[in-house]
Amino acid sequence: MKENQMPPDDPPLSELLRQSRVSPALPPRFQENVWRRLEAAEAPARRASWLESLAALILRPRFAAAGVAALLLTGVLAGTMEGQKTVRHEAQMNYLAAVAPHSAR
């Protein structure tokens, strides 16, 4: 048997330990708060409206980052396509102005 191991049953020592344990003072209205929390936990959860769900979804960092990236990409693609169309149209008008003056159209 090891030297520092407590004897399995030592009533005087157990009593002494119990008395020496300090129990902290409970905060004010502790019991009332506990009951309120229990009631809230047992009450059926209120369903979030679609607006709240959507707002919560938007505020998720992953969703927000993906949305910003998608909008940026779409904007750049659409802008590039429109720019190419403008360049093509301007080049076509340059050619047309050279070969077909307004008096011939």
Add this chain to the structure above:
Amino acid sequence: MNRSLIILLGALALGAAIFTGSYFAAQRATVMCCAKPADDLSWLQEEFHLGEAEMAHIRELHAGYLPQCAELCARIAAKKSELESALGNRTNVTAEAQLKLNEIAALRTQCQSNMLQHFFTVSQAMPPEQGRRYLAEMKQLTLGDHEQMESSMSGATSHEHHH
């Protein structure tokens, strides 16, 4: 106001700003980087996928056509100023003004005829499929305006006749 609604409206505004900003920035960048205002024929080469040999031939045709076109344009401009003088402050079309109008019309017809002939010649210098596409596009761009105007005018006339 509801907090969720504010979040949604804010997200919508931010999204619109991001899209619009990136759209206009990309459009401007594309126009600035890709525009080639120096060469009138660059559009032909890119649009109809022409090789250097075809372009060289078309450049020759183009260079031969431009002086004829410029000369006719100058003659039309001169006739127009003669018409202005003939009209003066008169309140009806005189025989001289009518003559000038006829001369201008004849010059315009000749100018159009030369232009169409140039389009045919250029189209023949291209691969057949591209030539057909070029011709169709040129006809649409140069004669289409007249067709549109004439059909709208004839539509208006027939509309009046029904009444």
